[in-house]
Amino acid sequence: MARKLLLEHDSVPGIETFEVYKKHGGYRSVEKALKKMSPQEVVEEVQKSGLRGRGGAGFPTGMKWSFLAKPEGVPRYLLCNADESEPGTFKDRYLMEKLPHLLIEGMIVSSYALGANLSYIYIRGEYMWILDILEKAIDEAYAKGYLGKNILGSGYDLDLRVAPGGGAYICGEETALIESLEGKRGNPRMKPPFPAVKGLWGCPTVVNNVETLMAVVPIVNDGGDEYAKIGIGKSTGTKLISAGGNLVRPGVYELEMGLSVEEFIYGDDWCRGIANGKKLKACVPGGSSVPILPAHLVTKTAAGETRLMTYESLADGGFASGSMLGSGGFIIFDEDQCIVRNTWNFARFYAHESCGQCSPCREGTGWMEKVLNRLEHGQGNLRDIELLEEINKKIEGNTICPLGDAAAWPVAAAIRHFREEFEWHVSHREESQTRNYGLLKESLVG
Amino acid sequence: MSSTHVDLSKRHSETPCFSPEKLAEAQKLMSLYPEGKHKSALIRILHMAEEEFGGWLSIETMDYVAGIVNIEPIEVYEVASFYTMFNLDPVGNYVFEVCRTGPCMLVGSDNIISYIENKLDIKVGETTKDGMFTLKTAECLGACGYAPMLQCGKKYHEHLTNEKVDELIAAYRSGELPK
Ligand SMILES: Cc1cc2nc3c(=O)[nH]c(=O)nc-3n(C[C@H](O)[C@H](O)[C@H](O)COP(=O)(O)O)c2cc1C
Ligand code: SF4
Ligand code: FES
Numbered sequence: 173m174a175r176k177l178l179l180e181h182d183s184v185p186g187i188e189t190f191e192v193y194k195k196h197g198g199y200r201s202v203e204k205a206l207k208k209m210s211p212q213e214v215v216e217e218v219q220k221s222g223l224r225g226r227g228g229a230g231f232p233t234g235m236k237w238s239f240l241a242k243p244e245g246v247p248r249y250l251l252c253n254a255d256e257s258e259p260g261t262f263k264d265r266y267l268m269e270k271l272p273h274l275l276i277e278g279m280i281v282s283s284y285a286l287g288a289n290l291s292y293i294y295i296r297g298e299y300m301w302i303l304d305i306l307e308k309a310i311d312e313a314y315a316k317g318y319l320g321k322n323i324l325g326s327g328y329d330l331d332l333r334v335a336p337g338g339g340a341y342i343c344g345e346e347t348a349l350i351e352s353l354e355g356k357r358g359n360p361r362m363k364p365p366f367p368a369v370k371g372l373w374g375c376p377t378v379v380n381n382v383e384t385l386m387a388v389v390p391i392v393n394d395g396g397d398e399y400a401k402i403g404i405g406k407s408t409g410t411k412l413i414s415a416g417g418n419l420v421r422p423g424v425y426e427l428e429m430g431l432s433v434e435e436f437i438y439g440d441d442w443c444r445g446i447a448n449g450k451k452l453k454a455c456v457p458g459g460s461s462v463p464i465l466p467a468h469l470v471t472k473t474a475a476g477e478t479r480l481m482t483y484e485s486l487a488d489g490g491f492a493s494g495s496m497l498g499s500g501g502f503i504i505f506d507e508d509q510c511i512v513r514n515t516w517n518f519a520r521f522y523a524h525e526s527c528g529q530c531s532p533c534r535e536g537t538g539w540m541e542k543v544l545n546r547l548e549h550g551q552g553n554l555r556d557i558e559l560l561e562e563i564n565k566k567i568e569g570n571t572i573c574p575l576g577d578a579a580a581w582p583v584a585a586a587i588r589h590f591r592e593e594f595e596w597h598v599s600h601r602e603e604s605q606t607r608n609y610g611l612l613k614e615s616l617v618g
Numbered sequence: 619m620s621s622t623h624v625d626l627s628k629r630h631s632e633t634p635c636f637s638p639e640k641l642a643e644a645q646k647l648m649s650l651y652p653e654g655k656h657k658s659a660l661i662r663i664l665h666m667a668e669e670e671f672g673g674w675l676s677i678e679t680m681d682y683v684a685g686i687v688n689i690e691p692i693e694v695y696e697v698a699s700f701y702t703m704f705n706l707d708p709v710g711n712y713v714f715e716v717c718r719t720g721p722c723m724l725v726g727s728d729n730i731i732s733y734i735e736n737k738l739d740i741k742v743g744e745t746t747k748d749g750m751f752t753l754k755t756a757e758c759l760g761a762c763g764y765a766p767m768l769q770c771g772k773k774y775h776e777h778l779t780n781e782k783v784d785e786l787i788a789a790y791r792s793g794e795l796p797k
Contacts, residue, residue, distance in 0.1 A: 247652075259719045259758040290652070297665065297703045298759050301772045333650055338661045338701025341757065355657035355687075357700040373655055416721040416762035423763050460720060460758075501762070503721050517720045521757050527700075 175402060177390040177410045178383070179426040182270045188305060190312035193273040201392035202318060205281045206326035209392075214285035218388060220396025222408035227253055227344070227381030228459065228499040230483050233388075239368040240286055241376040249377045250288040251353065252279060252385055254295040254302075255337060255344035259460035259521060260501025263412040264382040266424040268295075268302050271386070272309035276332065278385035280318060281392050283330050286378055290331045294349050297336045306334050341525035345573050346379040347371075348527065359527050360573035383412050383500075403429035407482035411500055418506035420444035433457070433479040433486075434471040437504065450506035453611055454589075457486050458498020460518050461578035463585030464511070465495050467611075491585070507611040511593050512604075515586040516544035522579030533576035536567040540583055547594060550601035557587060557594050628707060634671045634679045636686075644686055660687055660697055664704060673713060674705035702756070710745040710752040712790050715769045718755040721762035730766045731755065733780050737787065750791065 186192040193199070205214050219234030240248060252275065256264040268275055275293070283291045295303050310332055313319045321329045335353055337343045343352045347361035350372050371377020387409060391399045400408045407429040413436070416422045421444045427436065437452070438445045446452050455470045456462060471479050474493035479485055486497045505514065523537040540563055546552040564580040571577070587594060593609045636644065644663050648656035663683055664675065671679045675698050684691040698704045705713070716731050731742065734753055738746050745752040761767040764776035773795075775786055789795065 256760050257758060260721050260762050261758075262760040262762050262764075265760045296760070297661070297701065298756075298769060300665070301774075335658065336662055336665060338664065338697070339703035339756075340701050352661065353658055354655070355660035355697065356693075357696055373652070414763055416765065417724045456720075501721075503724070503762070505724060509724060514720050514723070517718075517723055521719055524757055 175410060175428045176426050177402075178267065178271070178274065178386050178412065179424075182266075187270065188272055188309065190273060190309070190316055193271075198273055199277055199318060201389045202277055202280050203324065205284055205392050206324055206328055211285045211287055214281060214388075214392060217391055217396035218285070221387075221391040221399035222396075222403075222406060223384065223387055223391060223399065224406070224408075224483065225381055226383035226387070226411070226500070228258065228461070230497065233380065233384055236368070236380075237286060237378060239366070240378055241369045242287065243376070247290065247375050248286055248288045249372045249375055250279065250283045250286050250291040251346075251349065251372065251377060251379045252291070252293040252382055253344060253346065253349060253379050254293050254299070254382050255341075255349060256299070256382070257296055257341040257344050257525075258499045258501055259518065260416055260456060260503040261414055261459050261499040262416070263414040263424050263500055265299060265302060266414070267382055267386060267412065268299075269305060272306050273313070274386045274389060275306070275382060276309055276313050276318070278388045279332055280313075280323070280330060282378075282380065282385050282388050283332075284328055285388075288378075289329050290333075292353060292372075293332070293334045294343070294353055295334060295336055296343070297338045300336060303334050303336055310334070340527075341521075342527045342573070342575060345575065348573070349379060350377065357527070359529050360575075362572055404480065404482050405484060407484060407497075411481065411497070413481070413500045413502050415443050415502040415504070417504035418447045418450065418509070419504050420447050427481055429480075429482045431481045432471070433481060436481055436502075437471070443504070446504065446506050448506070450508065451611055452504065453507045453509055454505040454511065456495070456501075456503040456505075456582075458496045459501035460503075460521065460582060462496040462498040463491060463494070463581055464505075464589065465493075466589040469493050469589075491581070492588075495585075508608055510548075510608045511586055511590040512544070512548045512597050512609075515583055516541070516548045518582055519544045519579065522575065526575060526579070530571045530576065532567045532570040533572075533579070536563050536576065537579045539563050540579065544583070547597050550597065550605050552598055554595065554598055556598075557591070560587060629676055629678060634667070634676070634682045636667075636670060640666060640670060641686070648687065657687060657689055657693070660689070660694065661701065663687060664694070664698060668704060673709045673711070674707060708745075710749050712750060712770050713752045713754060715754045715756040715759070717757070717759045717761065717765065717767055717769075719758040719762075721758070722765040722767065725765045727766040730768070730778050730780075730783065733783055737783065751787070 181196045223233045224230040340358045342348045343358040345360050348358040352358040367377040410426050413425050436442045452467045456464050473488045483497045487494045519540045523541040526533045526537045528534045543556050564584050567576045567580040597604045647659040651658045680694040681691050684694045766778045767776040
């Protein structure tokens with residue numbers, strides 16, 4: 173289950189340079205795609221691979237590519253989403269720091285498949301030092317004839333550039349990313365039209381996550397069918413997981429989809445269990461926007477089946493008892509953590525990051541933050557819990573972009589699974605300021 | 619919401635002006651976009667301007683950038699006030715941005731924030747009297763597995779402890795920038 177497709181060479185010294193990268197098999201997919209395959213054939217391999225977007229939504233990449241409009245004489249663009257701002261997620265950073273050429277390689281073959289001659293990597297502004305790493309690698313690729321005019325004599329031209337953001341989670345949403353890339357505020361656009369029809373500068377555009385574009389490399393090298401053999405069902409291939417919170421060994425891991433959650437948390441090859449000998453209290457498996465799971469639903473589903481690191485298994489049970497693989501931002505809470513405090517913390521994040529265009533999101537996230545702040549600080553009442561649920565319903569489905577839902581759902585899930593703890597904050601106003609609710613029901617008594 | 623009111627009273631004492639090299643760099647950045655799409659370089663040029671002109675964007679700086687990019691000043695204000703990395707108020711020589719989001723909080727970012735507050739005798743949002751340090755908080759900076767952490771300029775300082783914070787502050791104070 174420790175199969176590595178992207179991180180195979182991440183520890184090789186100098187792998188961030190063109191020479192070393194090439195020596196370890198780098199840029200083979202460019203030779204193959206540009207010399208032996210038509211763009212359509214590359215798209216077909218990606219379709220066969222079953223690859224799903226690694227940015228969070230899990231949408232099939234091949235299908236997304238097939239939606240790209242191709243009007244005559246209009247340029248098309250491929251944008252790499254390197255905005256990585258979903259709390260808990262730090263895999264793209266690792267991938268780009270270590271393997272800038274893998275991203276460039278993935279972007280060359282993907283741009284070729286889509287017929288794009290100018291592509292951008294949009295990177296969050298805080299990753300400015302990674303922008304430097306990427307630009308250095310891009311310069312090397314130009315110098316070696318892998319970027320620019322007539323790449324490897326194939327007649328295909330591609331320019332690749334990097335553009336930084338300025339600190340705004342919302343710019344990870346693809347239409348906000350496009351706005352930002354146009355030099356504007358990152359306000360998401362109304363859809364339709366979708367970027368596939370009208371994206372950057374009004375032209376057909378595909379936006380893909382860093383990891384998605386890197387995964388295209390082994391797909392082209394080994395074929396879509398080979399890739400599809402890895403993993404389980406509709407969760408094909410490997411997935412990068414960034415694990416954080418109260419773990420013995422947090423970090424970035426590449427795993428074959430289908431590894432059990434239990435093995436991932438406790439296994440020697442993986443996170444090695446909960447830090448400081450504590451017990452597991454809860455887990456947010458896919459970034460702050462996905463529902464939190466209480467300990468008993470982390471390693472097993474409600475039906476008692478082993479929970480696996482796949483899109484389907486993590487979502488098993490729907491909103492009642494499941495969560496989502498999301499962006500792979502895996503966050504572990506030990507027994508000492510306060511769910512109310514964390515829910516407030518995340519609500520504050522969304523209130524801070526709402527772009528403010530739609531009132532349900534702008535006002536709703538602000539209210540949730542306020543009410544949760546009150547509860548966390550021992551000044552709430554039972555009515556506040558209902559109020560949170562009401563605000564949630566007002567946001568859900570009533571906004572331009574999914575940030576509203578992303579803010580509402582985690583609060584709903586926290587209340588669903590940890591209602592007693594919220595109530596305890598109301599019934600133990602003072603005590604809740606000096607100690608945590610802990611793991612057990614019994615602590616309600618104490 | 620990340621929009622901030624642009625306070626017109628905040629002014630720079632001198633008129634900002636890029637060195638010829640920086641100006642050429644800004645022009646190169648704009649030239650890399652397709653014909654007529656050079657506004658796309660705005661965010662990057664604002665980062666450059668902030669670095670050049672004291673770590674923040676005054677009205678003068680923003681107006682100057684508007685001139686370079688050849689757009690209306692309001693287009694620059696709109697952008698500068700939207701993105702949290704841009705400081706619209708003066709800051710110290712070093713800005714510490716401590717991540718306060720969930721995963722960092724789980725492993726003690728709150729303590730690090732109070733420790734720095736006490737150590738520097740300032741609150742979040744304030745600058746030390748000697749103008750050396752400004753303390754801010756930030757939302758998830760993509761370092762959750764190496765938490766607690768803070769960003770200062772381009773540099774991430776991770777796995778923070780009180781001792782590490784002491785060392786960091788001493789290093790910045792002494793002028794030998796920590797690695
Ligand atoms: C509020 C919000 C933030 C997002 N942030 C990111 C991000 O940081 N990185 C990313 O790849 N996708 C992010 N997404 C998802 C993108 O909108 C988009 O689905 C993704 O980049 C598509 O690429 P993929 O199909 O390769 O996953 C975000 C979505 C929303 C609604
Ligand atoms: S849902 Fe929130 S973030 Fe998305 S467009 Fe509306 S206000 Fe902006
Ligand atoms: S939560 Fe602090 S870096 Fe992600």
